[in-house]
Amino acid sequence: MRRTLILVRHGKSSWKDASLSDRARPLAARGLRDAPLMGARLAHLGVKPDLILSSPVCRALTTARLLAAELGYSPNRIAIDEGLYESDAGTLLGVVWALSDDLACVLLVGHDPAFTDLAHGFSSGITRMPTCAVARFIFDAPSWSALPSCSPVVAVLDFPKKR
Numbered sequence: 001m002r003r004t005l006i007l008v009r010h011g012k013s014s015w016k017d018a019s020l021s022d023r024a025r026p027l028a029a030r031g032l033r034d035a036p037l038m039g040a041r042l043a044h045l046g047v048k049p050d051l052i053l054s055s056p057v058c059r060a061l062t063t064a065r066l067l068a069a070e071l072g073y074s075p076n077r078i079a080i081d082e083g084l085y086e087s088d089a090g091t092l093l094g095v096v097w098a099l100s101d102d103l104a105c106v107l108l109v110g111h112d113p114a115f116t117d118l119a120h121g122f123s124s125g126i127t128r129m130p131t132c133a134v135a136r137f138i139f140d141a142p143s144w145s146a147l148p149s150c151s152p153v154v155a156v157l158d159f160p161k162k163r
Contacts, residue, residue, distance in 0.1 A: 003139045004105040005096060005122075005147070006047065008067065009115050010060040011035045011132040023057045023085075034132040034160040035063045039070025041158060042134065047105065049073055053095070054109040055084035063132065064109040071107075084110035089117035099144040106144075122147075123155035133159035 011031025020026075027035070052073055054064035065075045083095050092114050099106055108115075112129060119126040119135040126135055138154035141147055 001140075001142060002104065003141050003144060003147070004047070005137045005139070006042070006049070006105070006107040007115050007119055007129070007135040007137075008038070008063065008107060008109045009112055009129045009131055009133045010055070010057075010063040010109060011066075013059040013131075025057070025059055027059050027062050031059065031063065031132065032066070035066035036070055037160055038132050038134050038158070039067040042067070042107075042136075043070050043072070045136075047071060047107075047136075049105045049107040050103040051099070051105075052078045052107045052109065053081050053084065054078055055111060056080045056082055057085055057111075060084070060109050060111065064107075067107065067109070084108060086111075087114045089114055089121055092118045093121075093148065096147060097145045101143045103144075119157070122152055123157075126155070126157050129157070130159045130161070133157060 011034050012028045013025045014028040054061050064078050068075050116129045136156045137152040139150045139152050141150045
């Protein structure tokens with residue numbers, strides 16, 4: 001079965017209000033512009049996620065909601081996973097392994113350096129994920145837990161300034 005994993009680093013965050021906690025930092029104007037752009041690019045490719053899973057922090061969840069709007073995915077269906085915040089590539093891989101095998105396409109929204117590290121683990125050509133970058137991987141895999149033993153048949157990195 002084909003499985004599509006899409007890793008999205010949250011959009012550019014705002015540092016205007018220094019009193020806000022890290023979890024409460026919102027997207028900056030650029031992040032609010034870039035997230036719908038990247039969602040539209042995914043929609044143009046025909047991406048239809050079965051699940052959007054987001055970090056609980058404001059900038060990631062806002063990015064997920066803006067992507068969802070472009071993909072025709074109800075924002076009320078976005079699942080929140082604490083494991084996508086302050087994690088490492090191993091923790092992220094654990095989130096992926098635990099996915100239901102009924103899901104063919106999953107989009108994760110979270111943070112660096114974990115997202116870059118996981119993307120690099122799947123494709124050595126991906127060494128940096130700028131804000132709002134989208135790393136898309138397609139695997140021929142019988143289950144999500146089989147991904148570590150599979151090489152992606154497609155590995156593409158896109159980001160707002162790429163085009």
